[in-house]
Every structure is written in structure tokens, then in C-alpha cells.
Amino acid sequence: QKEVEQDPGPLSVPEGAIVSLNCTYSNSAFQYFMWYRQYSRKGPELLMYTYSSGNKEDGRFTAQVDKSSKYISLFIRDSQPSDSATYLCAMRRSSNYQLIWGAGTKLIIKP
Amino acid sequence: DVKVTQSSRYLVKRTGEKVFLECVQDMDHENMFWYRQDPGLGLRLIYFSYDVKMKEKGDIPEGYSVSREKKERFSLILESASTNQTSMYLCASSPIQGGLGNEQFFGPGTRLTVL
Numbered sequence: 012q013k014e015v016e017q018d019p020g021p022l023s024v025p026e027g028a029i030v031s032l033n034c035t036y037s038n039s040a041f042q043y044f045m046w047y048r049q050y051s052r053k054g055p056e057l058l059m060y061t062y063s064s065g066n067k068e069d070g071r072f073t074a075q076v077d078k079s080s081k082y083i084s085l086f087i088r089d090s091q092p093s094d095s096a097t098y099l100c101a102m103r104r105s106s107n108y109q110l111i112w113g114a115g116t117k118l119i120i121k122p
Numbered sequence: 123d124v125k126v127t128q129s130s131r132y133l134v135k136r137t138g139e140k141v142f143l144e145c146v147q148d149m150d151h152e153n154m155f156w157y158r159q160d161p162g163l164g165l166r167l168i169y170f171s172y173d174v175k176m177k178e179k180g181d182i183p184e185g186y187s188v189s190r191e192k193k194e195r196f197s198l199i200l201e202s203a204s205t206n207q208t209s210m211y212l213c214a215s216s217p218i219q220g221g222l223g224n225e226q227f228f229g230p231g232t233r234l235t236v237l
Contacts, residue, residue, distance in 0.1 A: 019162050045225075054126070054212055054228030055165075099164060108153055108172070108216065109180070110226065114164040 014038050017100055017113030025121050030087040034100035034113045037081065041102040041111070044076050046085045049097045049115065058098070059085060090120045125149070126229035128213050134235045141200040143232050145213030153216045154196035155226060156180075156188060158209040165212065171196055172218070203236045210234075 017034045024030055032046075042063055047055035059074040061067045061083075067074045073086040083102075087094055100113040129144035147154065153172050157165040157180075167180030169188040177188050185207060189197045196215075200207055210233050214226040 015164075017164070052230070054214075054230050056228065057225045060225065101165075108218075109167060109170065110165075112165040114162055 012037065013114075014111050015100065015102060015113045018116055019114050021117040021119055023119040023121060024090060026090060026092060028090050028120075030085075030090050030094070030118060030120075032085040032087075032098050032100075032116050032118070034083050034102075035081055036083070036102060036111075038104075038111070039078070039081065040104045042105045043103050044074070044083050045101045045110070046072075046074055047099045047101060049099060051096075055099055092120045092122050094118065095120045126213055126215055126227050128211075128229040128232050130232050131230060132233050132235075134237065135200075135203050136237055137204060139200075139203050139236075141203050141234065141236075143198040143200075143211055143213075143234070145196045145198070145215075145229055146194055147196075147213075147215040147227070148194065149215065149217070149227070150193065151215035151227075152193075152218045153226075154190065155214040155216075156186075156196065156198045157212045157214065158182070158207075159212055159231070160209050168198065203234075205236050208234060208236045 044061045046059040048058045049055040064078045071088045075084045097115040099115040101110040126147045155170040156168045171190045187199045213229040216226045
């Protein structure tokens with residue numbers, strides 16, 4: 012079993028919809044949780060970062076961490092065609108630089 | 123603005139060839155990483171380096187080696203390329219200290235095809 016599970020999609024939604032992207036994990040030692048966005052033919056770039064539990068909001072994006080359920084989510088409000096990309100979750104322990112990655116979910120926003 | 127550059131965007135090599143992938147970062151980061159990315163598998167760590175001349179194996183080091191002679195440059199070497207090494211290769215760097223949990227900054231990737 013992988014340490015981090017993420018549905019690869021693709022997830023196709025109409026423009027303006029609320030998008031929910033999720034990852035589950037098995038290692039309770041993870042403390043840092045990140046969402047990266049990767050456009051086609053580009054490298055991933057950090058979108059959201061959360062330490063430990065709770066919510067974090069940045070514009071149309073909200074990241075949630077539920078450590079009791081070992082579950083993290085990324086919500087996108089008022090989705091735009093420019094949000095079409097692959098979204099990767101990543102996480103790590105406090106004592107280790109190494110990130111553990113989900114497989115990535117391909118998101119398609121239809122105009 | 124952090125910049126990570128990779129020597130080639132696309133590369134085609136033959137089985138058995140020795141292949142060099144170069145990565146350069148301009149932000150004086152201590153950590154550098156090489157990943158490969160395959161559909162459905164996400165990013166898998168091949169090697170990382172936390173200082174000049176230092177290296178650590180990642181999850182899938184077999185068939186690869188690395189070199190870090192200067193802080194800004196991290197090279198990935200495929201000693202004898204095989205078809206199962208056809209993949210997207212991504213280089214990343216990160217600082218040791220940082221408020222973002224050591225955000226990793228990525229290059230654009232090299233798509234390697236081994237025939």
C-alpha cells in the first residue's frame with residue numbers, strides 16, 4: 012500500500028463549479044502538507060502549504076488537513092479553465108526533507 | 123525569483139548509452155533532488171543531495187548515479203540506459219531553512235525516451 016493515495020482522475024467539471032481534490036495517507040508522523048499544481052509540460056509549483064491540522068485559505072483556494080482521519084483536501088471555488096492542471100499532494104515529517112507524493116489528479120475545467 | 127534549469131527539454135537515446143542530465147539552480151539552495159514522473163505513479167525520488175559532494179539514495183536509485191561537484195549543479199547519470207528508464211525527469215531544489223516547510227522549486231523537466 013502506498014503511503015499517500017490520490018485518485019489520478021481525470022476530474023472534469025464545468026467552469027464556476029466548486030472542486031474538491033483529496034489525498035489520504037497512512038503515516039501519522041506527517042506534519043507538513045502541501046499542494047502543488049503542474050501545468051502540462053511544466054514542473055510542479057507550490058500552491059498551498061499547511062502545517063499540522065486545520066484550514067488555510069488563499070483567494071479561491073482552501074486547503075484542509077484532518078489528521079485524525081489522515082485526510083487532506085484542496086477546494087477550488089469559482090473554478091476557471093486556467094485551473095486545468097494536475098494537482099499533486101505532498102507531505103513530510105518534521106525531521107526529514109523528503110517529500111512523499113501522491114500520484115496527482117488531472118483536473119479539467121470545461122468553459 | 124528562484125530558477126531551476128535543466129539542460130534539455132527532450133532527449134532521445136539508445137539502449138546502453140550513458141546519459142547525463144544536468145540541473146542548475148541560482149538561489150544558493152543546499153538541497154537538490156532528482157525525481158522521475160510516470161503516469162499514475164506520481165513523483166518518485168531517485169537521489170537527493172543536501173550539500174556539495176553529498177548524496178543520498180531515494181526510493182528508486184537502481185540504474186542511476188549522481189554528481190554534485192558545485193552547490194548550484196546536480197547531475198543525474200544513467201550508466202547504461204534501458205527502455206524502462208523512459209520517463210519525465212524533474213530536478214528540484216530547496217533551502218535548508220524556510221518557513222514553507224522547505225518548499226521545493228522545480229525545473230521544467232526533461233522528457234527522456236530510450237529506444
